[in-house]
Amino acid sequence: MLLRLCFGGIVALCAVFATSHVQAQQSGTKRSLFAADYQKKLAAVLDADNNPKWKLPIGDIHDAQPLPNGGWLTQTSFKNVVELNADGKEVWRFDAGNTDAGGPIEIHAFRRLPNGLTMIAQSGAARIIEVDKDKKIVHSIPLSVPNPDPHRDTRLVRPTPNGNYIVAHEALGLAREYDRTGKIVWEYNVGSKLYSVVRLANGNTLIGTGDGHRVVEINPNKEIVWELKQGDIPGVTLAWITMVERLENGNTWVVNCHAGPENPQILEVTPDKKLAWSFKDFERFGNALPVAVPLSP
Secondary structure (H helix, E strand, O other), X not given: OHHHHHHOOOHHHHHHHHHOOOOOEEEOOOOOEEEEEOOOOEEEEXXXXXXXXXXXXXXXXXXXXXXXXXXXXXXXXXXXXXXXXXXXXXXXXXXXXXXXOOOOOEEXXXXXOOOOOEEEEEEOOOEEEEEOOOOOEEEXXXXXXXXXXXXXXXXXXXXXXXXXXXXXXXXXXXXXXXXXXXXXXXXXXXXXXXXXXXXXXXXXXXXXXXXXXXXXXXXXXXXXXXXXXXXXXXXXXXXXXXXXXXXXXXXXXXXXXXXXXXXOOEEEEXXXXXXXXXXXXXXXXXXXXXXXXXXXX
């Protein structure tokens, strides 16, 4: 029946059947992962065979974190942070408007801390807050932003081993480390908008440069010690570089947002800039996939 329909000119039906079993493509050793896309309005944990363990409808999203209990911190819009259990069910929520900050606020970064508090970066209020399980603010750190903007103050913010925070100031193009009083103790001018900053175990800082189309590793003296730039991976265009992470095997995880369906949305790159693994799924996810977290291979 399908063969007759195809030759009968019902091309659309053939296309559905042809693509339904190739939703996702992984090159290299298959792995499970979390991915979220605000074009298709979907966040999901996928197993190594690309089957969803759970799915969550979303609006906008810029961050996510797996929790030790199997749950997740994520968001369904820039106005909230939600905690999900291992089955993807909501068990806790923090709303951006329910604070003392006043004015428009967006949330683009958050982290559950080892002490049980939750760090939330409030763009528009230009501050980092730490809240307890009852959503009470127990500590606040001011950020140095000349003209606070709810969408541009920060992208990702991460704690450092010394108890400070390292901040991606998207609009300013600056990676900055703040101590717990709000003092700037380290700063690097990226030369473009930026999305992510991660302090590595070796003391260097890994940066996803947003519209800089590259990943850079900077040492404490602000020297580039490793860089992935446009043209380093044959056949792959680097677009808006969002999340980056140094994996245990020494490779670098790179989320390649807005690159179009001819390019992978996620890359794993070796130290010598070879493509070790990639992920592409433009059926379930779209061209606005900024958040992806590696799970087990």
